[in-house]
Amino acid sequence: MLEFSKRSNTLEQSAYKYSLQDIEEPNLYRDLFPYESVPRISFNHRVVPMYVPDDIWITDTTFRDGQQSQAPFTVKQIVDLYDLLHRLSGPNGVIRQSEFFLYTSKDKEALEKCLEKGYEYPEITSWIRATKGDFELVKDMGLKETGILVSCSDYHIFKKLNMSRAQAMDKYLAVVKQALEYGIKPRCHFEDITRADFYGFVVPFAIELRKLMEQTGIPIKIRACDTLGYGVSFPGIALPRSVPGIIYGLRHHAGFPSELLEWHGHNDFYKAVPNSTAAWLYGASSVNCSLLGIGERTGNCPLEAMAIEYVSLRGDENGMDLSAITDIAEYFKYEMGYTIPPQTPFVGKNFNVTRAGIHADGLLKDEEIYNIFDTGAILKRPPLVAIGPHSGLAGIAHWLNTYFDLERKGIKVDKKHPVVIQMKDKVDEYYQEDRTTVLSDEELEDIIKSIDMEFYKAISSRKGIKKWV
Incomplete structure (x- = not known):
């Protein structure tokens, strides 16, 4: 028997009328779920x-x-x-x-x-x-x-x-x-x-x-x-x-x-x-x-x-308001003590961090080369550059400002800042010892602590960050 379907606007064969099959033994689909x-x-x-x-x-x-x-x-x-x-x-x-x-x-x-x-x-x-x-x-x-x-x-x-x-x-x-x-x-x-x-x-x-x-x-x-x-x-x-x-x-x-x-x-x-x-x-x-x-x-x-x-x-x-995604992630992290795996898309600490040296160089020239979309404008998460032998003062200043969200805290630094200059000297020492990989965020934090602990406490403080809602 044919019926006209308003869903598809075509003639269709009448659907089979399904009724309950009250079987005695359960069908556990053991071929699919052994x-x-x-x-x-x-x-x-x-x-x-x-x-x-x-x-x-x-x-x-x-x-x-x-x-x-x-x-x-x-x-x-x-x-x-x-x-x-x-x-x-x-x-x-x-x-x-x-x-x-x-x-x-x-x-x-x-x-x-x-x-x-x-x-x-x-x-x-x-x-x-x-x-x-x-x-x-x-x-x-x-x-x-x-x-x-x-x-x-x-x-x-x-x-x-x-x-x-x-x-x-x-x-x-x-x-x-x-x-x-x-x-x-x-x-x-x-x-x-x-x-x-x-x-x-x-x-x-x-x-x-x-x-x-x-x-x-x-x-x-x-x-x-x-x-x-x-x-x-x-x-x-x-x-x-x-x-x-x-x-x-x-x-x-x-x-x-x-x-x-x-x-x-x-x-x-x-x-x-x-x-x-x-x-x-x-x-x-x-x-x-x-x-x-x-x-x-x-x-x-x-x-x-x-x-x-x-x-x-x-x-x-x-x-x-997609920027709320970042505030949600920060709320879970800071207010609830929840650990987000760092590579988690959109919310992890490293989801838009470039670590490979050649990638970092490209990101510094034009972030669109190695960033999925404008994460800074859309999620309030500008892309981060991991620091390597060729990052220079500008790269280190960029990392500091983005990693610690210093612009939002009102304490943005530039490449002439004394801590930036001392950090570059420390970074150069690493690569004089034949290191080839980029420095981790944790290593860079340790460098800042060794240079100026009070500065580290100031930039890592959440003071100045606007309310979540």
Whole structure:
């Protein structure tokens, strides 16, 4: 039978009607996930069409999934980071939502203080257990949406919940109905979707959710959770690991619109960013991330990475203040004691530092030669030059000013400064001893300390740096 599709404006064969496959033994996809060996990537060479939504955005899980990976944040830290998320998002809601816990008195205090800000973006949402008390808590806090866990792989249904697929679906649907009765928009977290039976459970369950949505008129979101980072975005990947296949299937077979589809990916196999991008490209409006990628095990998709990716795909910032990325990184470092690996893109200490001697020479002549974009103007992080035998007084002065951010502190130096001159003498001594590599930042700091400790204390002080928000 043929039907005209308004989505593609073409005649299409009627889609197969998927129903729950209530099997007796769990399907663990042992050919893909042998456990005693590295998981396999399987191709079926089926390619689904790209379908980029009219609007794409980012959601934040720093205060939920991210916070689970380290010492709990203080109320002040949550409020300050929420302010920074608001600044990064801009007025158009590129960072559309941020989810919070509601359990402890500290959780509630932080949420209330953030609500008092009155920001439109990011909208505050919650994540709860499926209990009556938690639903009442969401309603009492005045929140419009909450996340609900609905694990969908047989690993979770059979092994964790000790249920059949039919029992799990009945339980999940009852929970969703309860949320709808409270007038709360449910966001269903399809946990472990990249190990789930897509046509035997995921699509049939999603179809039942769509029916509930049509009956009540209340939107229901699906968050496709790549809980262990198994998702793969290459063309022709077979389900259940195919990110394009999952997003396409939820749209095409389950009938969910893009604006109700969200991707949540972990980074266990270094694929969090490309998988999130693929989710956008194949029809999910939303990707869920955390600041600096913090989260369980290897973490979530870094929010700052997707902010940059957004600009790459859309062609402009859409109101985002990307310089907030640097302030967020500094806040984590100085206010929270968080160590950011130095090579981390956009936020690491060395992400735009040129160390090779020939590269440093090129950067000094024209930074565009060896810098990814104008990191000084966009991220407030001008490129740094590592010091070598040919850096000269100007190179050392440049390093001092940029490494210690002296212009922002109002104590910028030039090549005639006595410490710069003495540093050059010390650097020359290193290379008189047949050294060939550039000096590390730590070595240069030691040189300054040996020359003038009071000067070092003055330039390394954070006095004069403007407030984070």
